[in-house]
Each structure stands twice: as C-alpha cells, then as structure tokens.
Amino acid sequence: MKRQKLQDCMTYVENFIDSPGELYHQLRDQINWRQDHITLFGKTHAIPRFHAWYAEPNADYHYSGILLPRNDWSDLLLELKEKxxxxxxxxxxxxxxxxxxxGQDSxxxxADDEKELVRPIHVAxxxxxxxxxxxxRLKGETKMHDKVLLGNGSLLVMKSPCQEKFQHQIPKRKRVNDGxxxxxxxxxxxx
Ligand SMILES: O=C(O)CCC(=O)C(=O)O
Structure with missing residues (x-):
C-alpha cells in the first residue's frame, strides 16, 4: 500500500497576511482569551497556552474533554475567514x-479529528x-515523520486525509521569547 506523504494533503503559503505584526497585536488585545485546565491521571494541569472559539450560533467545539464557550464572529475574524x-x-x-x-507554551x-468536525476534514x-x-507523525507511530516551520503571516492548509492519517504538535522551544x-x-x- 502506498505510504501517505504529508505533501499530498498539505499546502504552505508564505506571506499570506500583508501586515502580520499589526494583526497579531489586534488579536492579542481583542480576543476573549481563556486558559482552561485538563485532568490527566487524576492531576489537573493548566493547558500551556490560551485559546478561544469563535463561530456561528450552534457550532460548538470540544477538545480534550473541554467545551469551549462560543464567541460570535467579530468583523476582523469574518474578514480573515473570507480571505x-x-x-x-x-x-x-x-x-x-x-x-x-x-517558547514555554506548546x-x-x-489530530484535529473531533467528532463534530464535518467529514472530510479540511482545516486552514x-x-x-x-x-x-x-x-x-503518522497515527500509530511514535517517530517524527516531518516538520514545517510556520512563519509570521503564513497560511497552512491541511486537507483530508491529513487529520485522518497524521498527528501534529507544536513543541516547546527554549530560545523563543516572544508570542x-x-x-x-x-x-x-x-x-
Ligand atoms: O498552533 C498551531 O499552529 C496548531 C494549533 C493546533 O494544532 C490546534 O489548534 O489544534
């Protein structure tokens, strides 16, 4: 059977956003960020990053057992969605x-394969x-298969079957001091 290649389902676009620094600051200041906790093997941990879910009414999203409260689309997020x-x-x-x-957040x-995601799963x-x-890494394997550097202002499109076949992570990085x-x-x- 043909071994799945990441490049078959993934596209990376550099410089997709024209003023990424300005957008970063707008989002950092305007988004209704939250830090949730998860319990693993009886121990509760703060998730090592902040997150937020913006969506149409009745479009709820759970992951790692957490139901993320839905926020209404802002004009800025709708503009980005359309782009x-x-x-x-x-x-x-x-x-x-x-x-x-x-770099301590990770x-x-x-995989983005929660049951409420519409199949086939495409994310951008x-x-x-x-x-x-x-x-x-391929699902079911522990060895890293590939990596992609995600630059400021870039767009990564992962079409089906990326989420069905692969897992991904953003590891901690000692030398990264900024957000x-x-x-x-x-x-x-x-x-
Ligand atoms: O930070 C990223 O680029 C990936 C985020 C991610 O994997 C997720 O939200 O499921």
Missing amino acids: VEKKTSLHFNGVLLNYYRD NGWH SISLGEERDMQF RINLTFRMVEKK
Whole structure:
C-alpha cells in the first residue's frame, strides 16, 4: 500500500497576511482569551497556552474533554475567514485561536479529528508572531515523520486525509521569547 506523504494533503503559503505584526497585536488585545485546565491521571494541569472559539450560533467545539464557550464572529475574524475561503475554495463556520505567550507554551500530539468536525476534514491555519515548528507523525507511530516551520503571516492548509492519517504538535522551544497566535479555521456540524 502506498505510504501517505504529508505533501499530498498539505499546502504552505508564505506571506499570506500583508501586515502580520499589526494583526497579531489586534488579536492579542481583542480576543476573549481563556486558559482552561485538563485532568490527566487524576492531576489537573493548566493547558500551556490560551485559546478561544469563535463561530456561528450552534457550532460548538470540544477538545480534550473541554467545551469551549462560543464567541460570535467579530468583523476582523469574518474578514480573515473570507480571505482564507477565497484562497482555498473551502468553507468554514468556526475558528479556534491559540495564543502561545513564549517558547514555554506548546500544543501536544493530536489530530484535529473531533467528532463534530464535518467529514472530510479540511482545516486552514494562519500563523502570526514568532516562527514555531509544527511536527508531524503518522497515527500509530511514535517517530517524527516531518516538520514545517510556520512563519509570521503564513497560511497552512491541511486537507483530508491529513487529520485522518497524521498527528501534529507544536513543541516547546527554549530560545523563543516572544508570542505567537494561530487561527485554525474549521467546519463543524451544527446542533
Ligand atoms: O498552533 C498551531 O499552529 C496548531 C494549533 C493546533 O494544532 C490546534 O489548534 O489544534
């Protein structure tokens, strides 16, 4: 059987955003950020980043057992959604935002494959601020398969079957002292 290649489902677009520094500051100041906690093996931990969910009414999103409270689209986020839809010819009804304060904030191995995501799963992700690497591994394997550097103002499009076949993570990085914001546009089933 043909081994799945990351490049078959993923596209990276540099300089997708014209003024990424300005957008980073607007989002950092305007988004209704929250830091949630998860309990693993009886121990409660703060998730190592802030996050927020903006979506159409009735488009709810859970991950790691957390139901993220829905915020209504802002004009700025709707403008970005339309820009991403125009570039990708895909449609989205929600965006998950992550704010990594510095290199100590991270996002562990997972796939964006929650049950409420519409199949086939396509996601599109804007990066702002500090460059961070995203690592990929095949589901069921522990060895890293590939990595992509996510530059300031870039767009990463992961079409099906990326989420079905691979997991990804944003590891901690000692030398990163500044923040990064990521917006991942998604399509979820409405209640
Ligand atoms: O920060 C990123 O680029 C990835 C975010 C992510 O993996 C997620 O929100 O599920």
